[in-house]
Amino acid sequence: MSSRISKFYQQSPEERLKKVAEFVGLSEDDQKILTGETKFTLEQADRMIENVIGTLPIPIGTAVNFKVNGKDVLVPMATEEPSVVAAVSHAAKYTYDVGGFHTSYSGSIMRAQVQVTGLKDPYFAMAKIYEAKEELLAFCNEQDPTLVSFGGGAIDLEVKMVQGDNEKNEKMVVAHLIVDTKDAMGANAVNTMAEACAPLIEKITGGQVVLRILSNLADRRVVRARAVFKDPFNGDQEAVDRFIYAYELAANDPYRATTHNKGVMNGITAVVLATGNDTRAIEAGAHAYAARSGTYEPLTRYERGENGDIVGTIELPLAVGLVGGATQSHPVAKTATKILNVKTAEELSGIIASIGLAQNFAGLKALATEGIQKGHMKLHARNMAAMAGAKPEQVDEVVKIAAEEESFTFDAIKKIVERLQS
Numbered sequence: 001m002s003s004r005i006s007k008f009y010q011q012s013p014e015e016r017l018k019k020v021a022e023f024v025g026l027s028e029d030d031q032k033i034l035t036g037e038t039k040f041t042l043e044q045a046d047r048m049i050e051n052v053i054g055t056l057p058i059p060i061g062t063a064v065n066f067k068v069n070g071k072d073v074l075v076p077m078a079t080e081e082p083s084v085v086a087a088v089s090h091a092a093k094y095t096y097d098v099g100g101f102h103t104s105y106s107g108s109i110m111r112a113q114v115q116v117t118g119l120k121d122p123y124f125a126m127a128k129i130y131e132a133k134e135e136l137l138a139f140c141n142e143q144d145p146t147l148v149s150f151g152g153g154a155i156d157l158e159v160k161m162v163q164g165d166n167e168k169n170e171k172m173v174v175a176h177l178i179v180d181t182k183d184a185m186g187a188n189a190v191n192t193m194a195e196a197c198a199p200l201i202e203k204i205t206g207g208q209v210v211l212r213i214l215s216n217l218a219d220r221r222v223v224r225a226r227a228v229f230k231d232p233f234n235g236d237q238e239a240v241d242r243f244i245y246a247y248e249l250a251a252n253d254p255y256r257a258t259t260h261n262k263g264v265m266n267g268i269t270a271v272v273l274a275t276g277n278d279t280r281a282i283e284a285g286a287h288a289y290a291a292r293s294g295t296y297e298p299l300t301r302y303e304r305g306e307n308g309d310i311v312g313t314i315e316l317p318l319a320v321g322l323v324g325g326a327t328q329s330h331p332v333a334k335t336a337t338k339i340l341n342v343k344t345a346e347e348l349s350g351i352i353a354s355i356g357l358a359q360n361f362a363g364l365k366a367l368a369t370e371g372i373q374k375g376h377m378k379l380h381a382r383n384m385a386a387m388a389g390a391k392p393e394q395v396d397e398v399v400k401i402a403a404e405e406e407s408f409t410f411d412a413i414k415k416i417v418e419r420l421q422s
């Protein structure tokens, strides 16, 4: 089936869910979990975190028009922000007929840091850790036979020297355990290994281990995506120029790059959240990666293509998984992930990166032309129409009139509702 669905936004939530269910084969039970008919209970919530008193429902929208590595996919996005789902679906339209998104992945490689302090001879200690590499990796792998049975586990060791900031001017040695976590995000696996091997590292070096924790700068778990956006400005060369100017500001100014990347993360975080992955891990990693040159830079790049096309790329670390954590324990996240129909963390990452690129493209396209407020207010108008007392069957008509009158203030919408109801 094709993910290229026109006027999806005009359907009711029930009709949309039916389409999505047909597309991926969701059962009746799955559908009830998504709609909330089967409740996410307080008991379930209480098993996830501490001191639970309630839950916060966030809408899940579905992005359409995505083709990633030749496969059509519908993408669940959990977000409270209007325009985000519409924007990615709009952007993906320009890519669909010219191949969609293509991605690559550096592997599910995470790193944990083991910090060794109190060393008189830090360079000597560093050499000793490197000598013990095979012993350390074997010891780490003994901690997680399941991961090893899936072909993952500790695969390498890097040792860094870090200058401390203390009055003794002491250097610290930091051992990086490099671990292939396969289809898990991997925090538990690498933290267990880091904690377990700390006494061994102390014995090898004679120092004292302080921190034993993964790094969220997952720079060996990098995803890249590219897409051609086919003539998005209908041959308007001036608009293409404005788009490229907008990108160039992000490429050369951290004030703009931050907002630019916020737009990227609007898309990325929504899918990360919908699939029950760790949004903070992804955000910390993305922003640190964006600043890896010493200057904060955009996560996406744009160039001029042929005949008014714009070609875009994105590159960022994405430590997301399909096993462990809320991806499986949260019934809604588990069901949302089913919609993606992915088997590996690599596939999931490729889709998330594509969403980030699409989101950012849509943001720049709007900013380079009419600005974002018009589209945003149009979507927000549905909410305002309901708040102003429009009956459900009147909402579309109210928004249509408001768009014709180019007037999206609450007062204007209220007057339209009153007119329709008088």
Ligand code: MEV
Pocket: 259, 260, 261, 262, 263, 264, 266, 360, 363, 364, 367, 372
């Ligand atoms: C709003 O949530 C995101 C944007 O500000 C991103 C951008 O400026 O590129 C529209």
